Amino acid sequence: MIAPTHTQARYPLPAVVKRFMERYPNVRLSIRQGSPPQIAEWTIKGEADIAIATEAIDQFSQLVMLPCYQWEHVLVAPTGHPILSEKSLSLSTLARWPLITYDPAFTGRSRINKAFERAQVEPNIVLAAIDADVIKTYVNLGLGLGIIASMAYDPARDPGLQAVNVGHLFGSNTTRIGLRRGTYIRQFEYDFIEMFASQLSKKAVDMAMAGTGVDDEYQL
Numbered sequence: 001m002i003a004p005t006h007t008q009a010r011y012p013l014p015a016v017v018k019r020f021m022e023r024y025p026n027v028r029l030s031i032r033q034g035s036p037p038q039i040a041e042w043t044i045k046g047e048a049d050i051a052i053a054t055e056a057i058d059q060f061s062q063l064v065m066l067p068c069y070q071w072e073h074v075l076v077a078p079t080g081h082p083i084l085s086e087k088s089l090s091l092s093t094l095a096r097w098p099l100i101t102y103d104p105a106f107t108g109r110s111r112i113n114k115a116f117e118r119a120q121v122e123p124n125i126v127l128a129a130i131d132a133d134v135i136k137t138y139v140n141l142g143l144g145l146g147i148i149a150s151m152a153y154d155p156a157r158d159p160g161l162q163a164v165n166v167g168h169l170f171g172s173n174t175t176r177i178g179l180r181r182g183t184y185i186r187q188f189e190y191d192f193i194e195m196f197a198s199q200l201s202k203k204a205v206d207m208a209m210a211g212t213g214v215d216d217e218y219q220l
Contacts, residue, residue: 001048002031002032002052004051004053005033062181068175069175072172073148073149073165081145083145092119095122097145098125098143100125100127100128100143101146115170127144147166177193185205193205
């Protein structure tokens with residue numbers, strides 16, 4: 001069983017799942033979405049084989065963490081919104097508007113909070129959700145500006161919205177795979193992991209499981 005957060009299940013995973021099922025039509029694959037702490041606990045207990053998340057799972061010593069890819073946040077606003085004409089966005093500029101973003105446990109929200117705290121700027125967060133699609137829905141209704149993961153925005157899929165990269169404000173985030181320490185990894189699991197993150201070959205996974213893996217920067 002794969003245990004991802006909603007963002008991972010909705011955006012990066014579908015193409016990977018399609019490729020995996022074409023290669024392994026006889027393997028029964030199940031996906032159980034949850035919060036980062038939930039999916040970490042499921043994996044630790046053996047209820048899930050692979051956890052995939054950005055937040056929190058690196059805090060569990062029972063899991064071996066494999067860095068997969070890095071991403072940044074984008075600001076989404078209705079087409080024509082005044083903020084889209086700003087030449088250089090700042091935290092103070094964002095704080096003038098109602099904001100809609102992720103629940104504190106999800107998708108890099110901790111970096112958003114820390115950035116505002118460091119700048120001593122109080123954001124006006126009017127709504128929080130676990131789902132970028134929900135965030136975009138309320139942005140489309142004009143209830144606020146959205147801060148979402150970059151992979152959750154697609155101009156073709158999100159008519160009426162425009163996005164501006166705000167990675168310079170909130171930094172980059174690393175999505176990781178978590179595996180239970182000491183667990184036996186089957187060949188099709190190695191293949192799934194490499195499909196999700198091409199740098200995570202069987203050798204790289206085995207090195208990480210043995211405690212001799214390379215660091216995040218090298219793997220990414």
